[in-house]
Amino acid sequence: MAKSLEFEGVSKPYGPVQAVNNVSFSVERGEFFSLLGPSGCGKTTLLRLVAGFEKPEKGRILLDGHDITQIPPNKRSVNTVFQNYALFPHLNLWDNIAFGLRIAHRPEDEVRQEVQRMLKLIQMEDQGHKLPDQISGGQKQRVAIARALINRPRILLLDEPLAALDLKLRQRMLLELDLIHDEVGITFLFVTHDQTEAMAVSDRIAVMEKGQVRQIGTPVELYEAPKSRFVATFIGDTNIFEGVVSEKISTDHIWLRIEGLPPIQCYNDKQLNVDDAVHLSVRPEKIHLMRDMPEEKPKHNRLPAIVEDVIYKGDHTNFWVRIDGHRVAIIQQHSRFLLDEKPIRWGDQVWIWWHADDGYMLERS
Amino acid sequence: MKFKETALTFPSFGWLFLFFVIPTLMVFAFAFKPYDDFGGIEPGWTLNTLYEVLNPDFAVILWRTLWLSGITTAVCLAIGLPMAYVIARAHPRYKQSLLLLVVIPFWSSFLVRIFAWKALLHPEGFLKQALVALHIVQAETTLLYNAWAVLVVMIYTYLPFAILPIYSAAAKFNFQLLEAAYDLGASRWEAFVKVFMPGIQKGVFTALLMVFIPAIGAYVIPDVVGGTNGEMIGNKIAQFTFTERNLPLASSLSLFLAAIVLIPMSTIMILSGSGTSRLEATGVSKE
Numbered sequence: 302m303a304k305s306l307e308f309e310g311v312s313k314p315y316g317p318v319q320a321v322n323n324v325s326f327s328v329e330r331g332e333f334f335s336l337l338g339p340s341g342c343g344k345t346t347l348l349r350l351v352a353g354f355e356k357p358e359k360g361r362i363l364l365d366g367h368d369i370t371q372i373p374p375n376k377r378s379v380n381t382v383f384q385n386y387a388l389f390p391h392l393n394l395w396d397n398i399a400f401g402l403r404i405a406h407r408p409e410d411e412v413r414q415e416v417q418r419m420l421k422l423i424q425m426e427d428q429g430h431k432l433p434d435q436i437s438g439g440q441k442q443r444v445a446i447a448r449a450l451i452n453r454p455r456i457l458l459l460d461e462p463l464a465a466l467d468l469k470l471r472q473r474m475l476l477e478l479d480l481i482h483d484e485v486g487i488t489f490l491f492v493t494h495d496q497t498e499a500m501a502v503s504d505r506i507a508v509m510e511k512g513q514v515r516q517i518g519t520p521v522e523l524y525e526a527p528k529s530r531f532v533a534t535f536i537g538d539t540n541i542f543e544g545v546v547s548e549k550i551s552t553d554h555i556w557l558r559i560e561g562l563p564p565i566q567c568y569n570d571k572q573l574n575v576d577d578a579v580h581l582s583v584r585p586e587k588i589h590l591m592r593d594m595p596e597e598k599p600k601h602n603r604l605p606a607i608v609e610d611v612i613y614k615g616d617h618t619n620f621w622v623r624i625d626g627h628r629v630a631i632i633q634q635h636s637r638f639l640l641d642e643k644p645i646r647w648g649d650q651v652w653i654w655w656h657a658d659d660g661y662m663l664e665r666s
Numbered sequence: 667m668k669f670k671e672t673a674l675t676f677p678s679f680g681w682l683f684l685f686f687v688i689p690t691l692m693v694f695a696f697a698f699k700p701y702d703d704f705g706g707i708e709p710g711w712t713l714n715t716l717y718e719v720l721n722p723d724f725a726v727i728l729w730r731t732l733w734l735s736g737i738t739t740a741v742c743l744a745i746g747l748p749m750a751y752v753i754a755r756a757h758p759r760y761k762q763s764l765l766l767l768v769v770i771p772f773w774s775s776f777l778v779r780i781f782a783w784k785a786l787l788h789p790e791g792f793l794k795q796a797l798v799a800l801h802i803v804q805a806e807t808t809l810l811y812n813a814w815a816v817l818v819v820m821i822y823t824y825l826p827f828a829i830l831p832i833y834s835a836a837a838k839f840n841f842q843l844l845e846a847a848y849d850l851g852a853s854r855w856e857a858f859v860k861v862f863m864p865g866i867q868k869g870v871f872t873a874l875l876m877v878f879i880p881a882i883g884a885y886v887i888p889d890v891v892g893g894t895n896g897e898m899i900g901n902k903i904a905q906f907t908f909t910e911r912n913l914p915l916a917s918s919l920s921l922f923l924a925a926i927v928l929i930p931m932s933t934i935m936i937l938s939g940s941g942t943s944r945l946e947a948t949g950v951s952k953e
Contacts, residue, residue: 352845352849353848354845354848354849373848374845374848374849375848375849375850375851375852375853376851379849380849380850381845381846381849383842383845383846385842387840387842387843387845387846388846389843389846389847389861389864390843390865391864391865400847400850400852400860401850401851404847404850404851404852404856404860405851448850449849449850452850452851
């Protein structure tokens with residue numbers, strides 16, 4: 302696949318802070334690519350650099366192989382969907398959507414056809430005469446997308462487009478975004494601080510922190526094989542244990558020494574050696590919780606624990622248990638009818654276990 | 667509750683009624699009164715005083731008043747728009763200082779500032795001397811006591827009244843809309859004209875009125891720097907009021923002046939008013 306967008310050593314300082322610090326990566330053509338990170342991580346600055354509202358201090362940005370670093374925003378074939386939509390309040394929806402084509406002096410016949418096509422795409426065919434003040438947030442969102450897409454950009458930039466919507470609407474708009482992406486087939490660059498949003502729609506995600514890209518990968522890669530403690534904790538919830546490799550069991554497995562716990566077995570995908578320091582990440586849904594002691598099996602880690610907190614959520618229950626100074630989160634899915642079982646309560650003595658291959662080691666830096 | 671809110675406006679309504687509505691009506695009434703040669707007002711009603719306004723002598727002055735006010739307004743808007751834009755976009759740290767600079771002239775007396783201009787434009791004044799030294803004007807050219815002097819001083823005086831309302835509209839403007847316009851391919855100029863100008867049009871309309879209305883009734887400025895070649899209708903009204911003691915004629919001229927402002931203004935307001943209600947109607951009916 303051809304590269305749609307490439308960053309080559311891009312830096313952008315804001316005063317003393319490096320908002321974007323020596324970032325290099327590329328986005329494939331047609332990809333739904335997300336920039337994910339906490340506020341202030343530089344994701345919005347990166348998006349504004351692509352739009353052309355900011356100029357990098359160092360580095361180059363390439364669009365379909367052409368250097369666009371010095372091209373002003375009105376000459377770039379990228380379009381933006383702004384966080385607060387930025388619809389022109391004095392123009393009705395039709396004229397808002399037609400804005401880009403009219404600026405480009407396209408014949409009015411073509412403008413009419415294209416606006417109709419866009420209104421159809423966003424399912425608002427009969428509402429072109431309305432003013433932006435007369436429609437809901439979700440509709441404004443759709444108009445903003447139509448106004449950007451009508452210019453047939455190479456890349457659509459989306460700056461936290463769902464942040465202003467309520468939860469239910471956000472989920473529906475996510476699906477719609479995905480459908481629109483499938484329909485128009487261009488590259489989407491999506492900025493968000495919400496990991497569930499990014500996971501739901503992205504082909505790949507770049508996780509950013511402090512102006513740098515920490516990891517790029519598919520949602521599954523980021524969730525299952527995070528490269529750092531930051532990525533592991535930012536994408537989903539996890540239990541992190543600090544440990545040291547105490548012994549090699551085989552070429553694939555090792556014993557970890559973790560303060561307060563018996564020796565823990567772990568899959569050694571990183572070929573670590575004795576005395577190497579690691580973080581062990583075990584996702585809450587990968588830990589099993591039971592009332593009775595589980596039978597001993599190879600490659601199983603089983604530990605006695607005391608239940609500290611229980612939150613019942615219907616389809617699953619969140620437990621927090623204590624093991625010698627460690628507080629461990631566990632998610633238990635309920636696939637059976639629950640009323641027949643004797644529930645586990647606060648203060649109960651329980652056993653937890655997980656398979657050695659379900660923990661994931663992160664190098665300690 | 668509703669009554670209480672209305673009651674709060676009684677004092678201001680009372681004040682305006684007593685000291686604005688009644689005097690204005692008196693002025694309009696005087697315009698239809700006959701007068702005698704000794705400054706008296708005769709009983710009865712007449713249209714003769716109004717006809718006197720159509721005298722060609724007045725027409726010259728009326729025309730001058732109109733073009734001076736018109737150009738003053740145009741120039742004040744042309745300077746005020748970019749200035750208001752710059753102030754609204756300025757870093758918050760400088761914004762207050764820039765606004766202060768616009769307002770500072772009001773801290774000194776209006777009359778003193780006009781006399782300062784007289785000193786500047788005077789044949790022996792600093793500005794005149796400097797321009798002559800730079801060979802921009804000839805030594806025998808007079809900068810003072812003509813319509814151009816009036817124009818320059820009026821623009822100077824009324825400029826803040828153009829900047830401030832446009833600024834207050836621009837300060838509320840969402841500048842991300844300009845980014846959206848660039849993003850959609852607009853040049854800076856296109857974004858300014860197609861997005862910024864419509865966004866602040868109320869402020870521009872207010873600025874237009876705030877400059878044009880005082881300019882058309884100006885009297886002190888032409889009196890001090892205008893001479894006989896720079897006379898405006900305001901001077902004639904003052905002359906008939908104070909010197910010639912002809913209140914009916916002064917009132918007729920005032921009525922004329924008010925009509926020049928009120929007729930186009932109310933037409934615009936009625937037209938734009940019906941425009942919005944039509945828009946709202948379509949929005950509601952489709953809902």
